Amino acid sequence: MGKDAEDIWSDDVAQLLRVSEGFILSGVDPTGTPGYAHGKKQGAKDLATGAAELDEYQDRLFARSRVDATHSSVLLVLQAMDTAGKGGIIRHVVGSVDPQGVKITAFKKPTPTELKHDFLWRIEKALPEAGQIGVFDRSQYEDVLVAKVRELAPPEEIERRYGAINDFEQELTENGTHVLKVMLHISYEEQRARLMERLDRPDKHWKFNPGDVDERSLWPHYMSAYQTVFERTSTDHAPWYVVPADHKWYARLAVQTLLLRTFAAVDPHWPVADYDIATERARLAAT
Amino acid sequence: MGKDAEDIWSDDVAQLLRVSEGFILSGVDPTGTPGYAHGKKQGAKDLATGAAELDEYQDRLFARSRVDATHSSVLLVLQAMDTAGKGGIIRHVVGSVDPQGVKITAFKKPTPTELKHDFLWRIEKALPEAGQIGVFDRSQYEDVLVAKVRELAPPEEIERRYGAINDFEQELTENGTHVLKVMLHISYEEQRARLMERLDRPDKHWKFNPGDVDERSLWPHYMSAYQTVFERTSTDHAPWYVVPADHKWYARLAVQTLLLRTFAAVDPHWPVADYDIATERARLAAT
Numbered sequence: 001m002g003k004d005a006e007d008i009w010s011d012d013v014a015q016l017l018r019v020s021e022g023f024i025l026s027g028v029d030p031t032g033t034p035g036y037a038h039g040k041k042q043g044a045k046d047l048a049t050g051a052a053e054l055d056e057y058q059d060r061l062f063a064r065s066r067v068d069a070t071h072s073s074v075l076l077v078l079q080a081m082d083t084a085g086k087g088g089i090i091r092h093v094v095g096s097v098d099p100q101g102v103k104i105t106a107f108k109k110p111t112p113t114e115l116k117h118d119f120l121w122r123i124e125k126a127l128p129e130a131g132q133i134g135v136f137d138r139s140q141y142e143d144v145l146v147a148k149v150r151e152l153a154p155p156e157e158i159e160r161r162y163g164a165i166n167d168f169e170q171e172l173t174e175n176g177t178h179v180l181k182v183m184l185h186i187s188y189e190e191q192r193a194r195l196m197e198r199l200d201r202p203d204k205h206w207k208f209n210p211g212d213v214d215e216r217s218l219w220p221h222y223m224s225a226y227q228t229v230f231e232r233t234s235t236d237h238a239p240w241y242v243v244p245a246d247h248k249w250y251a252r253l254a255v256q257t258l259l260l261r262t263f264a265a266v267d268p269h270w271p272v273a274d275y276d277i278a279t280e281r282a283r284l285a286a287t
Numbered sequence: 288m289g290k291d292a293e294d295i296w297s298d299d300v301a302q303l304l305r306v307s308e309g310f311i312l313s314g315v316d317p318t319g320t321p322g323y324a325h326g327k328k329q330g331a332k333d334l335a336t337g338a339a340e341l342d343e344y345q346d347r348l349f350a351r352s353r354v355d356a357t358h359s360s361v362l363l364v365l366q367a368m369d370t371a372g373k374g375g376i377i378r379h380v381v382g383s384v385d386p387q388g389v390k391i392t393a394f395k396k397p398t399p400t401e402l403k404h405d406f407l408w409r410i411e412k413a414l415p416e417a418g419q420i421g422v423f424d425r426s427q428y429e430d431v432l433v434a435k436v437r438e439l440a441p442p443e444e445i446e447r448r449y450g451a452i453n454d455f456e457q458e459l460t461e462n463g464t465h466v467l468k469v470m471l472h473i474s475y476e477e478q479r480a481r482l483m484e485r486l487d488r489p490d491k492h493w494k495f496n497p498g499d500v501d502e503r504s505l506w507p508h509y510m511s512a513y514q515t516v517f518e519r520t521s522t523d524h525a526p527w528y529v530v531p532a533d534h535k536w537y538a539r540l541a542v543q544t545l546l547l548r549t550f551a552a553v554d555p556h557w558p559v560a561d562y563d564i565a566t567e568r569a570r571l572a573a574t
Contacts, residue, residue: 090386094386104387192572281486
């Protein structure tokens with residue numbers, strides 16, 4: 001497993017997209033397709049191949065988790081500017097997995113109850129169960145992104161949160177949750193085009209909010225906040241991956257491959273029967 | 288919408304499968320394919336057609352729920368004997384919908400905490416949010432099925448529960464949740480064959496439990512408990528549908544059609560923009 005998905009890449013895509021020492025967000029081209037030499041059409045085919053693989057991996061992970069809680073879940077953290085395609089990743093990548101094996105949580109503006117607790121309180125409640133793929137549509141990182149840009153918390157609290165997030169993710173990892181953090185990176189121009197499409201299509205009007213236009217004036221501040229996030233929270237146990245996302249097909253294929261890699265590292269096997277098969281066959285036949 | 292899905296049936300399948308006055312479970316043939324004159328191959332094609340329809344319906348329901356909370360969710364309650372194919376329905380029918388629009392809850396043996404509360408406590412916590420399709424993999428009905436057969440509660444408590452369930456479902460319906468209750472009906476022989484398959488396939492061994500064989504001796508008691516459930520809880524606001532399930536392809540197609548009918552009755556429309564489109568286009572273009 002995982003071999004087919006790897007062969008489609010001309011280079012190690014995980015390595016290419018991973019945030020490491022000296023990473024500069026503004027140096028990433030959102031229109032790029034790093035590591036992939038083919039186009040959209042082949043990309044769709046490769047996505048379909050990977051879909052079946054991902055589905056089987058999750059099945060195995062679930063089965064395995066019934067007998068062994070080590071390496072028990074995968075958590076995909078999705079962060080991005082509006083319209084970057086988080087929803088499309090969930091639909092087209094995560095959607096290929098048995099829905100019983102998936103736990104998706106969209107984090108909105110915190111409720112009054114949530115605000116009474118530490119920022120990680122609502123995050124902890126949303127973690128995947130053993131055998132599941134958890135997906136965070138926005139996450140704990142909103143609390144150091146929008147919270148920083150809009151000054152929703154004092155600077156020293158924002159400061160504290162980077163460390164709290166790292167500790168939290170380390171603990172998750174030690175408890176068998178594989179954390180995959182992805183930022184979908186679109187360009188300022190592409191966001192304009194996608195918002196315009198929402199205005200052009202009656203079936204998309206409900207997705208548009210006039211506030212989305214105002215928010216665009218804060219773009220440079222968000223990019224700067226992301227840069228800090230990468231510097232402070234891309235760790236060995238939970239590194240960040242920045243995925244160019246102006247081409248939706250590329251972003252989907254890349255995230256699927258990152259997920260497949262995560263599973264390949266876990267490589268969950270079907271559990272072995274803890275009963276005598278011949279005995280049970282005979283008992284069953286007698287009913 | 289819904290037209291294509293209806294045309295594939297030779298008769299009104301909802302009417303054929305609905306539990307009404309005088310229904311007798313033992314009179315239903317689990318190997319039947321009522322209302323459908325074609326075979327497995329055509330069934331798979333019709334399922335694919337319906338999948339796209341169901342996906343769009345849920346999208347519309349979600350969009351609509353952002354502006355209008357009436358008719359806001361659909362709840363599919365799945366009950367069945369082991370191996371009847373609940374998981375397959377979730378994977379192959381519900382799985383065609385955007386996973387963000389689905390909330391699946393599998394009800395297992397109640398935990399000590401759950402047992403401290405009324406039997407509906409854990410059910411209420413699992414209801415779908417506005418715009419979602421909720422799926423109950425087992426449900427409140429376990430508390431009048433296994434609880435009755437295994438005498439886990441005194442008879443007067445079981446008695447009380449039928450009424451409590453009816454009241455609960457009526458309230459749900461009045462609050463805009465469309466409740467679709469489905470029993471997948473397999474034969475005693477088919478269950479044996481499916482359990483045998485689990486023993487034959489190493490990737491299915493983990494799904495087999497020696498207790499499954501013992502449980503088969505209670506089959507008549509379960510059928511009797513189901514019969515009582517149908518008599519006491521198939522109401523106008525939340526009727527039961529009994530779906531012959533020895534043919535998996537038929538059961539999937541039938542449940543999909545029942546879901547499509549439910550949505551067709553709601554017929555959610557895309558919300559109309561509450562902002563001036565031309566103004567927003569100009570503002571956006573200026574960014």
